[in-house]
Amino acid sequence: MIDESVMEKLVQVPDEEEEMEKLIAELSTEGFVVTNFSKGGIFYNLLRVSVRVGIELKQLAVQLINSAFLKHCPDEWVEVRAADYGKTRKEGIKAEGLITITRDPYNSLYIVKKGHMFKSKADSYGNYMKYYTMEDTILPAGEKKCSVYVQAEESGSSYNLPAGSIQESLIHINGCTDITNDEGWLSVEGTDEETIESLRKRCLNSRAENAVQTIDRKIKSVVDAVPGVFLSDVDSQHPRGQGTVDVIVVGTQGSVGEHTLAAVREAIKPLTGSYGDYLVKSATVQAVKFEIELYFDTDISTDGYAERAKNIVSKLMGIEEREKLDVLYLDDIITQIKTHIPKCRKCKIISPENDITVGKGTVLIAGDINVTAMNL
Numbered sequence: 001m002i003d004e005s006v007m008e009k010l011v012q013v014p015d016e017e018e019e020m021e022k023l024i025a026e027l028s029t030e031g032f033v034v035t036n037f038s039k040g041g042i043f044y045n046l047l048r049v050s051v052r053v054g055i056e057l058k059q060l061a062v063q064l065i066n067s068a069f070l071k072h073c074p075d076e077w078v079e080v081r082a083a084d085y086g087k088t089r090k091e092g093i094k095a096e097g098l099i100t101i102t103r104d105p106y107n108s109l110y111i112v113k114k115g116h117m118f119k120s121k122a123d124s125y126g127n128y129m130k131y132y133t134m135e136d137t138i139l140p141a142g143e144k145k146c147s148v149y150v151q152a153e154e155s156g157s158s159y160n161l162p163a164g165s166i167q168e169s170l171i172h173i174n175g176c177t178d179i180t181n182d183e184g185w186l187s188v189e190g191t192d193e194e195t196i197e198s199l200r201k202r203c204l205n206s207r208a209e210n211a212v213q214t215i216d217r218k219i220k221s222v223v224d225a226v227p228g229v230f231l232s233d234v235d236s237q238h239p240r241g242q243g244t245v246d247v248i249v250v251g252t253q254g255s256v257g258e259h260t261l262a263a264v265r266e267a268i269k270p271l272t273g274s275y276g277d278y279l280v281k282s283a284t285v286q287a288v289k290f291e292i293e294l295y296f297d298t299d300i301s302t303d304g305y306a307e308r309a310k311n312i313v314s315k316l317m318g319i320e321e322r323e324k325l326d327v328l329y330l331d332d333i334i335t336q337i338k339t340h341i342p343k344c345r346k347c348k349i350i351s352p353e354n355d356i357t358v359g360k361g362t363v364l365i366a367g368d369i370n371v372t373a374m375n376l
Helices: 004-010 016-029 042-067 075-085 196-210 216-224 258-267 305-316 330-340
Strands: 094-103 110-112 117-120 130-133 137-139 145-155 166-169 176-180 186-188 231-235 244-250 277-282 284-296 346-351 362-375
Touching: 004 042, 016 042, 075 196, 137 145, 186 258, 196 216, 216 231, 216 244, 216 258, 244 258, 258 277, 284 305, 284 330, 305 330, 305 362, 330 346
Parallel strands: 244 277, 284 362
Antiparallel strands: 094 145, 094 176, 094 186, 110 137, 117 130, 117 166, 130 145, 166 176, 231 244, 284 346
C-alpha cells in the first residue's frame, strides 16, 4: 500500500463528524433556510447520507489508486495485475520418487497396480502423507529388492520427506518384509503454490527481460519463472575464470533436484550469447543445530513451552520466512521467542554460539532443535 503520508496529499479522506460540523457551519454562513440540524431530523439525515457517500467515494479512490500499481496493490489484485506483465502464479508440484520394496520369499512375480497407496509414519500431530503409484509395476521373481515409482497425493514441499519416512503399504503385497524411501529417493521435488509476494517480485523484476544484453536481473527473472524454483542468485563476477557465470538455484527445501536444474538449463539457453560458460547449480544446504534454554518464574508451569519454542525456531528458519538465507542472527531468534512466549524471562542460546554467515550459494536451515524449559 502507498504510504499514508503520500496518499493524504493525493486523496484526503475526512473524518465524518468533522465533515458534518464543517458543512453545517458553511450552510449557516450562507444563510441556508433550514437551521434545525438536530440528530433524527430529516435534513440532518440527508446531510449525513451525502457526507457518508462522499467519504466512501474517496475511500474507493484510495483503493483504485493503490490497485493501479503492482508494487502497492492489495494481494487480491496481484494475480490480476500479473497478466499485464505476462506472468501467472506458479502452481504447486507433486513430489515424485522411488520407494524400495523388500520381499521374502521373492521367488514369484508380483504386480503393484497403478494407484497402489503408500503412507509415511505419522508425525507428532498424527498426520501422515500418502503416495500413489503412477503405473503398473512388476516386481520380478528372483529380485529381493525392487523400486516402485510414486507420486504424492497433493502438491507441496511437505511431501519431500527424508529417507526412511515412508514405511507402510495400505494394500497387501505378497511376501513384503520392508518398505522404505532410500536416500535421494526424490526425482521431482514437491513445491507449494507460489506466494503472492513472490509473484509480485517476479513481475516487478520481469522488465529486465526486455534488456538487449544479458544482465543478471534478466537471467534471474527467467530462472525464477521455472516451476520448482523458489528463488535464484546469479554470480557473474567470473567465479570460474573469464567469461563464466554461476546460476544458483534455491528450492523450498534449500537445494533442488536434477529435474529442476535441467528445466533451468533449458530456460536460459536463449540467454547464453553474452557469456561463454554457464553453470547451473543447486544451493548447498547447511543445517544448524540449536540448543536453547528457556527460563520461567518459579510459579509458572513450563509444560508445552519447549514444543512451542521449537515451532517458533522451525518457522523462523523456514526459507519462505527469511530475506537472507545465508545469514543467521541469534538476536532474531531470541526476539521471536520472547515475543510469542511473553512469560519467558530469559532465553539462552547454547548452540550456535555466534551469528552465522556462510556466503552466497549456501542456505542455512534448521537441523536438530533441542529446547529445555526450566524455572529460575
